[in-house]
Amino acid sequence: MLDLKDVGTTYGAVPMLRDVTMSVRAGELVCLLGPNGAGKTTTFMTVCGVVRAQRGAVEVMGKNLATIGTENLAALGVGLVPEGRRLFPSLTVIENLRLGYDAVSGGRPNFEAQLDKMSSLFPRIRERLRQAAGTLSGGEQAMVALARALIGEPKFVVMDEPSLGLSPKLIGEYFEITQEIHRRGTTVLLIEQNAEMGLSIADRGYVLIKGRVAQEGPAKELLSSKAAKSLYL
Template sequence: MLTIKNLKVNYGYVNALKGVDIDIKKGKIVSILGSNGAGKTSLLKAISGLVEDKEGQIIFDEKDITNLSTEKVVSLGISHCPEGRRIFPELTVEENLKIGAYVLRKSKINLNDEFNRVYSFFPKLKERSKQVAGTLSGGEQQMLAIGRALMSKPKLLMLDEPSLGLAPIIVSEIFKIIKDINKEGTTVLLIEQNANQALKISDYSYVLELGQVVTSGISQDLLNDESIKKSYLGA
């Protein structure tokens, strides 16, 4: 579904990505692990068209999307749920979700069907549909951010640190929902500092260090890898 070839991202004199190669197969969950500053968020921003100074090639569904605008990337079927949620706090839950569906405005897709689909994953959002988003709990705001990303009917859902700052019981709920979203047919690219959880729910994983892929493999194999345990799993 997504192939990244020799991707380089620069912020002035800083080389955030230094020739990254990644393949993501349709219907899978792929996780990207790495410490702060490894280049994980830059990778998602490059795919989404949010950084201009980049080299290499990004192929999605056999189309070169390397230099496409963000709106075009979303319309092709990629949705990005950013780190920090970035909801619109002054708008209601329903209004936030409606904004996520803006690329469907010219399609024949029934918007109510998309609301119902999101509410099937996040019943709490339906209960709070008229509530101002800024008054939601942290976990509910994360659910809203993921739900908003789903409203564009993505083929590929990219999640940047969905468990950040959440209580363990909410983290478990979020990861279960991510798995359910994938089972319904959505491919997921997951960036997550909770490496243990990410490896448990993903099919394949890449490890980034200082802008480069240093290892990759089947997630279950990496979960049992002693060097990965030592570096990322607290062993």
């Protein structure tokens, strides 16, 4: 689903990602961990082609990202949940979801059926479908941002710190939903700062420090590894 090979990204003259090699295979839930400023969002932006990799290669869904274009990712089956939710605040919840649905063309059940599915997966937003997204609580907005990515039935979802700012109870709910969509067969790349939470539901993990992959491995090994802990805790 995703292959980064020796990816290097610079902001102006400042190198950010250095020799980042990572992959996500079909069916996996992979967690990308790292402290503030490690380059996690830069990796997210590189995966969606918003930030261009100056070195190395990025393949998404088996295709060279440079030949795809960000605007075609949804149609290829990639759902994106950007940092900070990025909803359209003056549009209603339904209108925000409609945009996610329309970005994916063909081969889906109709919008109403998908809306029903999202309402049962996210009971918290069921009663708020006609409310302006900007007036939702932070937790509700986080759910809408994920529903918007899922409504087109993507094969692969990439999430950038979706649990940021949520209460412990809502974080738990959010992780349960993430686990549930993974169980249903969706491949997930979850960018997280909460290593314990992220690794507890992941198959594998990568720890990014100062733009480099400092550690990687099965989630269980990272959870119990002292070296990994000293890196990110």
